[in-house]
Amino acid sequence: MSFQNPVFIPGPTNMPEAIRKACDMPTIDHRSPLFGQILHPARAGVQEILKSETAEIFIFPSTGTGGWETALTNTLSAGDTVLAARNGMFSHRWIDMCLRHELNVKIVETPWGQGLPAGQYAEILMADTEHKIKVVLATHNETATGVKSDIAAVRKALDAANHPAMLFVDGVSSIGSMDFRFDEWGVDIAVTGSQKGFMLPAGLAIVGFSQKALDASKTAQLPRTFFDIADMTKGYAANAYPYTPAVGLMNGLLLATETLLKEGLDNVFARHARIAGGVRAAVDAWGLELCAASPDVYSDTVSAIKTPEGFNATDIVTHAAEKYGVAFGVGLGEVAGKVFRIGHLGSMTDVMALSGIATAEMCMVDLGLDIKLGSGVAAAQEYYRSTTGVALKDAA
Ligand SMILES: *Cc1c(COP(=O)(O)O)cnc(C)c1O
Secondary structure, X not given: OOOOOOOEOOOOXXXXXXXXXXXXXXXXXXXXXXXXXXXXXXXHXXXXXXXXXXXXXXXXXXXXXXXXXHHHHHHOOOOOEEEEEEOOHHHHHHHHHHHHOOOEEEEEEXXXXXXXXXXXXXXXXXXXXXXXXXXXXXXXXXXXXXXEXXXXXXXXXXXXXXXXXXXXXXXXXXXOOOOOOOOOOOOOEEEEEOOOOOOOOOOEEEEEEOHHHHHHOOOOOOOOOOOOXXXXXXXXXXXXXXXXXXXXXXXHHHHHHHHHHHHOHHHHHHHHHHHHHHHHHHHHXXXXXXXXXXXXXXXXXXXXXXXXXXXXOXXXXXXXXXXXXXXXXXXXHHHOOOEEEEEOOOOOOHHHHHHHHHHHHHHHHHOOOOOOXXXXXXXXXXXXXXXXXXXXXXXX
8 A cells, every 4th residue: 555646536535744744733722822823823724715804714613514513503494495506516505405394495406427407506595585595505626527516697687686695605615725705705604624625634614605604503503502693702802612623734734825826826716627637638539528517517526437337446546546545535415336537626737637637547448448548648748848836836
């Protein structure tokens, strides 16, 4: 077994050495001004990455799933109505969480591979003249299908209907890798985690609240203890948590935010877009198709690649792990066995991506797919040669 190869799963992502080391620190008093020097700048860094001037940032020892629960339990009461589209495994899981919290979910079934149906959202919101819908859920980047959605269009749907519902966005696999605009899109809660764009180990739920969401938390009735933002707010005022924070991860998060902001968000997004472009060029050269239905929804952080009928796509993932010691993502839920996924987010370069493309190619040839060895690599090489990357001195 070797730890030398990069992973190509869409989270947890590869960790830059400096960020990994920042998580490894001596014990400090987690209720002290010293902890405050980690906590407050890390929160400010997250706020800047969300492109918000005012969002209140909460960071829990948890994962993205805990961020979903933070959003729901702090703002809603049992029986409240939520509007959500199901277009992949992650939107499905957030809906499932709503149901377990006895929320009434108006589900818009959407083919896996398509983006959120802003047009249908608009019609439903328009028809909801009594304003029963309290929250619209939106998965910005559906990690199961490699599909990004247009959050600005969802905001437009709300505005066109003059509807007061809040907009909660799952940005777990987009924030810190793809453009995200909390203020401009009128997002009320953004959810992410530490182990994707932030290039850290799993272990933090990272959540931003608008003033409207903070106000809703004052009357919301769903039970909450661990994820109570009121308790957390009191803790933050004293450089502390209501319980014991994951201090090392917080220190890593501080460096991760500094690293992303130093590279420059536009450069970070351009790097992801370019790496993804090379992966897509390879997929095209293989004669395969993405699960994502059209270019406007192609994700820059993960590509879900359909394999031919009768072939089990999961075999590629198993074989890559066993023969080459490389990790790809399996298909989830409805697309299990039909797609495999190449994660290309976080600490990733074009050269790293080429090794992943080469490995996927070897696996497919090993397993008898009609693919020419080198074809995808060559297509990606041409793509990377013909586009401009970030100079090494500027990169993380
Ligand atoms: C990874 C992911 C999650 C779940 O996060 P965990 O950290 O595994 O709890 C939620 N939504 C999306 C879009 C994801 O990619």
